[in-house]
Amino acid sequence: MKKIEMTKINYDNKTFASVQNSATGEVSNETVFYYHQKDDLVWAEHAGGAIRFGNLMAKVTENDCLEMRYQHLNGQGDLMTGKCFSTPEILGDGRIRLFEKWQWTSGDWSAGASIVEKSKRSESTLERVFPPRFAGGKAN
Numbered sequence: 001m002k003k004i005e006m007t008k009i010n011y012d013n014k015t016f017a018s019v020q021n022s023a024t025g026e027v028s029n030e031t032v033f034y035y036h037q038k039d040d041l042v043w044a045e046h047a048g049g050a051i052r053f054g055n056l057m058a059k060v061t062e063n064d065c066l067e068m069r070y071q072h073l074n075g076q077g078d079l080m081t082g083k084c085f086s087t088p089e090i091l092g093d094g095r096i097r098l099f100e101k102w103q104w105t106s107g108d109w110s111a112g113a114s115i116v117e118k119s120k121r122s123e124s125t126l127e128r129v130f131p132p133r134f135a136g137g138k139a140n
Contacts, residue, residue, distance in 0.1 A: 009064040009088055009096060012037035015119040016044075016098065022112025025102070026050045026074055033116065042066055050075050056084075064088050066098070081106045091117070 016033040030049030033056075035042060040060040047053045054072025061067050066086040073079055084102035091097055095118035103111040 009060075009090075010037060011035045011042050011060075011066075011096070014096065016096075016116040017119040019097075019115040019117050021114040022110075024104070024108065024110040025112050025114055026072070026080065027114060027116075032119065042068070046070075046072065054080075058084075058086070070102075078107070080104065086116075095120075 012035065014035045016035060018027045018029050018031050021027050026049075027046075028049035031046055031051055032048050033044045033046040035044040037043075037060075042058040042060060044056050045054070046056070052073045052075060054070060056068050056070035058066040058068030065088065066084075068084045068086065069081070070084060071079065071081045082102055082104045084100050086098040086100045089097045089099065097115060097117045100114045100116065101111070102114065103109065
């Protein structure tokens with residue numbers, strides 16, 4: 001069995017928001033990502049803007065990069081899928097910025113680039129996007 005090494009960057013319980021995206025991307029500054037991590041496995045839920053709900057799964061590679069696959073349901077009712085490679089940068093204030101190169105594996109199969117950063121949004125903003133059961137809270 002392969003030994004799992006701990007990563008230097010902890011993505012667990014972090015929220016991310018889009019700063020920049022290519023024209024063919026559906027993520028916007030209204031989209032919120034809620035990340036989780038266990039060892040070298042990272043996953044997240046995302047919603048907001050043109051995205052009704054989505055999730056992603058990634059493995060942490062060398063230098064704490066993320067190799068991921070994602071899927072979501074957009075506002076038009078289309079199920080969209082894609083792949084992405086994210087390279088982290090630690091900002092001066094300690095937040096994480098991810099430089100992403102992505103490609104749809106559905107729709108027009110276009111590729112693009114985006115930047116997401118650990119959000120400065122408050123928990124109340126997060127709870128408006130995600131029901132408590134998705135945002136680490138208890139289900140009603």
